[in-house]
Amino acid sequence: MAGQTEFVVRFAGEGGQGVVTAAEFVARAATAVGYHALTFATFPSQILGGPTWTQARVARDPVKSPGDAVDILVAFNDYAYQEHRVDVREGGMILLDPSVSPDLAAGERTIVIPFDELAKKTGESRAANMVVMGALSKLINMPLDYFKQFVSARFAGREKVITANHMGLDLGLAEMAETDAIADLGEPDKPGYRQSFIKGNDALSMGALAAGLNFYVGYPISPATPVLLYMERNLVGEGKFAYQASSEIEAIGAILGAGFAGKKAMTATSGPGFTLMGEGLGLAWMAEIPLVVIDVQRGGPATGLPTKTEQSDLMQALSPAHGDSRFPVIAPGSVEECFQAGAAALNWAERYQGPVIVLSEHSLAERAQNIRKPDLGAVKAERRSVYTGSNGYLRYEAAELSPMPIPGGPGAYVANGSEHDPYGDTTHLPRHHIHMTERRFGKLALLGDGSYESKRADASAVLMPWGGSKGSGEEAYALLEAEGVEIGWRYTMFLNPLPPALLEELREKELVLVPELNYQGQFAGVLRSLGVKAEALTQYTGLPFKAGELAQRVKDRLGAGAKQAVKV
Amino acid sequence: MSAKNPEYDFKWCPGCGDFGVRRALEFAMQDYMVKYETPMANNVVVAGIGCSGNLVHLLEGEQPFGFHGIHGRALPISLGVKMGNPDLNVVVVAGDGDFLSIGMEHIAPQAARNLNVTTVVMDNGVYGLTKGQSSPTTEAEAVTSSTPYGKMEAAVNPLELYMAMGVSYVASGYSSKPRDLASYILQGMEHPGFSIVHVASPCTTYNDTYAQLKGNPSKGIEPMAWALPDDHDPTDRAQAQRVADRGGVPLGIVYHDTTRPAFEARISAIADRGEGKDVATLLSAFDL
Known part of the structure; x- marks a missing residue:
């Protein structure tokens, strides 16, 4: 699919094979010249070895999720090849270590590259990743110079390392002499603002x-x-x-x-x-x-x-x-x-x-x-309201938030985990428990300043992911918008307390779809308890949502809803 | 009720050893304030849960700051108070159940760090507040509400435990001698490191050991409490170990290791490593 303006490259192998750093290297090198990139990593819970994979998604425009399909898979061992080949898109490419013997499925494209052997030629056995990057540069039609510049900047002052790594890049590229690019990001469009x-x-x-x-x-x-x-x-x-x-x-x-x-x-x-x-x-x-x-x-x-x-x-x-x-x-x-x-x-x-x-x-x-x-x-760093009066202060007396004494200063009191009276002494009296319970809950009203996002404010159904599902949700929403699906968008990172105006809006909606990575639909349940007609779109694979799949599930749900409406 | 708060309705039983410990702590804080010209507000008493923890509400006179937390966790809280403001004089009050059962995991790390707080352990050999269950220091075979067929665990020797964990100041006392206790507590406050003053503090309701502590020499009953020999040298670890191993309730400063720096001294010694680590510089390290 030459001409596509983004690609996903996945590195899979054993922990310790350089897999972990490979995706970050691609992302760093690409963003250094002005592309956008993000990485996704999953490590084994052991010190050395174990199946590990990381991937980088690189694009001309900003990206928000790890990406749905893999364009290029780099498999360092047989297990990695067998495990990840299904995720490679049609027309994608698999780069293999010579230890892997591919049993080619129809349409599967593989190239065996002796990463380690070529790395040894550079005099720097750790340059295997550079060989990979050299090969990659051809597949994504990215000038090798971009990687070389990045290496030079990264290892500034260490000429031997730079020379070896540059050589690794050249050797990798040479392996691909007969292979065409499968993606072309085009010229980077470097953002005008400062980046981290x-x-x-x-x-x-x-x-x-x-x-x-x-x-x-x-x-x-x-x-x-x-x-x-x-x-x-x-x-x-x-x-x-x-x-x-x-x-x-x-x-x-x-x-x-x-x-x-x-x-x-x-x-x-x-x-x-x-x-x-x-x-x-x-x-x-x-x-x-x-x-x-x-x-x-x-x-x-x-x-x-x-x-x-x-x-x-x-x-x-x-x-x-x-x-x-x-x-x-x-x-x-x-x-x-x-x-x-x-x-x-x-x-x-x-x-x-x-x-x-x-x-x-x-x-x-x-x-x-x-x-x-x-x-x-x-960032406005807020400061605590500190008590500055004289001793004899009743720290917990007020009906709402009150200045807090700090040890060393005036107003000594007992901070108490037992229910307490205004001074902080333990009590079991109902009037104190009522007062303190209301005081503690009442203070939450001070936190109503959370912001939120809204698109198509009038739509009766909205998509509202939370937390780390936001990126996949945004990309799914863009797909739905492009298809003209009638759905709005709401999002906030302030889950409790919710921004009051957002909660009011949500209560007016016919359907609030909440993509979330758990079995029970936890946030949807919370929203329902607040009087919102919320339904979860759940996934519990240990992996993030794929935007395309999520968009399809939203369409399925809306379609089913429409049919139901007809029936009723 | 307490002197400052007539509505506060918790009471220790008549004769409870904790009265004497409270008095001793009041003496020690007063003496410390006078000696070092610090205000009462610089004292923080961190309390665990149990009869002992209620001490923080029952202190008389000018009040220190108090933190009455959750069962077994007074030491972690004291770690935060002390390292949050090393100028504070931090005292932990806890019982044998609070400190040696649910809270025991926290002793060794503070000893290893030499956290500069002073702990006063009120050991009555029983869970009093929950009405008479066995505690780590309850004697083996003792029948209590939770050991109907006799306690099947050996009793912990707290002083041996503290020595093994590397606590750098270990004193032992008896609640009926508040002036002596105050002296041990004050010296613990002055010790730049982790101090434990372990106090036999009888529970008159569930485990009244006053008679055993005093003994009855005329009837040939040896007292459980015993005075350290005049020539005991607490800086000599071997001597301290022998005292701890002997059991009973020795009266005095058992061990005092003056060679280790306090935790806050080690932390302040690396303060210069923070140079150039303002937020703007740190953030710029991520510049693309």
Whole structure:
């Protein structure tokens, strides 16, 4: 399909074969010259080896999802070939390691390239990926110079490495002398604005730092570990603290203590750790301690699918603790929104003096993408209302939010996880439980400033994905629009509380279709409980939606709905 | 009721050892404030759940800050309070169930870090608030509400445990001697590292051990509490280990390792590594 202005290349093999870095290399090199790209990765949960694959989608125009079909598959072993060949589109190409003996299906096109052998010729055995890139450049009709320039910039000052890698690129290209391109991106159209190339986890970290994060304690867990590693290296200096805890229980305890002591405190975890934090989160709600917990979702329950993506922690995010509570939840839907969500969560926590949950997910966390560089000037770091009066203060007396005393300053009180009276002493009296329950829920009204997206405001049916399904949803919506399907679009990353005006609009709709990666249709259920006629379009494969499939499911549902209407 | 809050209706039973521990903590905080000219507001008492944890609501006089959290997690909370503001004097109050059963996983990490907080453990050898179940320090074979056929686990020796975990300051005392206890607590506050003052604090309702603690020498009953020899050197680990191994309730500072830096000192020693890590610079590292 020469002439198509985008391509998806997938690298599949064993962990440790350079598979992990290959997609990121393609994306970095392509975005450096002005294309748009994003990566998708899924790793085995083991240190070395195990089936791994990554892919990059590269295009002239901005892309929002990993892509539906594979144009070029690079298979480093037989398992990878057998496993992934079905995803290669008609007319696509498979590059194979010589260890693979293809049993060609009709129409399948393969080329065997001795990656490792050619790499050895360069004097740099790690140049196998460069051989792949050289071959790739021919298939996508991208000047080899683009890759060479990128290598030169990346390894500046290390001439031997540059020479070897350039040689690898040439050798790869030479292998393709007889092969035609299957895609042609055309000249890149470099955006006029400043860009960052960043992964979702790093964008979240940067957003939190931009809003003034100064205390981080975390525990390693896939796929949230990169946040811990970033903070340990960079949240260093006077008044800052980042550290690895001995468990998620210790991590939540530590950020509770720090939030109480006046810090802007955060942790990041995934499903199993999030479950362990439940009791501590209840304490944060009860004692009114500002803090942020990021749950980078993976498949669950229990250990589940540690390195796959899913959106199945929503119910738990809304109610992570026992008892009467409803937590603020922000779920970013793109790498750019990861930055915004990190900042917004810190601000919400300070503003309403309580815990805020950010729901990211594996596919976003590991997605490397070129985005418009986040504008630090646009982030307004909110400050906590701190008590400055004299001692004898009744911290919990007011009917709504009240200034918070900070240890070392005036207004000593007891922050209490037991139900308490205005001072903070334990009580079981009904009037205090009524007062405090209403006070805690009432504060959520301070968080009604969330923004949302709307297209075709009048349509009676709307598509409304959440979180990491936003990108696939947007691309599905574009397909539906192109076909003239009557459907509107709503989206927000502020899941609780929902922007009040959005909720009003949704209640007026005949049908709200919610694509989400879980079995139960969790967000659709939440919307129904709020009086919205919502239905889920679910998927629970551990992988993101494909835009084309999603568009078809929307059409099927709308068509079925229309038939039903006729019958009735 | 408490002195400051007539409506607060929690009460310890008459004769509860925790009264003495509360008094000792009040003395120690007062002494610390006078000695180091710091305000009461610099003291933070982090409490666990159990009879002991209610101490934070029952303190008399000028009030410190308090954090009455969840069962077993006082140490993690204290980690955040202390590292959030290392200038604070952070005290943890906990019971034997809170600290040595559900909360035991948190002791070793603080010992390894040498987190600079002072923990006062009120050990009554029983779960009092939930009405008389066995705890880690309940004697083996004891019949309690949750061990109807006798406790089938060996009792934990807390001092041996603290020594093995590397706690850098270990003191042991008895709730009827609040002035002595106050001295151990004050020295724990002054120790730049993780301090535990383990206190035998009898439960008059479910596990009244006053008689055993005092003994009755005229009847030949050895007291469970025993004074450390005058020449005990707490900086000598081997001596401290022998004291811990002997059992009973030694009275005094068992172990004091003055050689390790406090956790916050190690953290502040790397503060210069943060130079040039302002948000704008960090973000620019991702520039395309």
